[in-house]
Amino acid sequence: EPEVTQTPSHQVTQMGQEVILRCVPISNHLYFYWYRQILGQKVEFLVSFYNNEISEKSEIFDDQFSVERPDGSNFTLKIRSTKLEDSAMYFCASRDDRGRNEKLFFGSGTQLSVL
């Protein structure tokens, strides 16, 4: 089965530093997502992306966050100035746009630790 790939699997950074989390969605998918999971809490929606623009974002996704699809394959999440509370597992997901396929395919996540 095709996979969503995320790199790196673990990222450690200092507070205030910029980080970029990378994702390669499944090649024929059109919708892309970022979710995060703070330890012990629920998986939270951050942002969805379609047709080269943000289609929806949550309250968490403030000005410190941005997403980009710099080429035909990568989908990145950038946090400009990390805070301690940004420490979480970040999941990328994608789905196609055919019919009523509601299935999201998730990557294995990037564990971000902000020190």
Add this chain to the structure above:
Amino acid sequence: AQSVTQLGSHVSVSEGALVLLRCNYSSSVPPYLFWYVQYPNQGLQLLLKYTSAATLVKGINGFEAEFKKSETSFHLTKPSAHMSDAAEYFCAVKETGANNLFFGTGTRLTVIP
């Protein structure tokens, strides 16, 4: 507003025993409902989904879930637990026409030999 509530953050069962993981949802329109599983150090994997067809949905690895509108529930069951079922299980809801999923807090399933 759409949300899901998973009762019990931890569930322990003996190997071979029935698995029951509870999920209740709230949604203003007919929802799509999902169960995802997260094995250690892996991403979220879809177990099964309800999309307004049959109310009893069969998924992978012997799991199934029944959509009960009167109870606003979508509990996940498996007749006989296996050691390999130990994982975190997430219930999620998506409203028709919406673009993203809303997850519950997850239930960690432990299987005791």
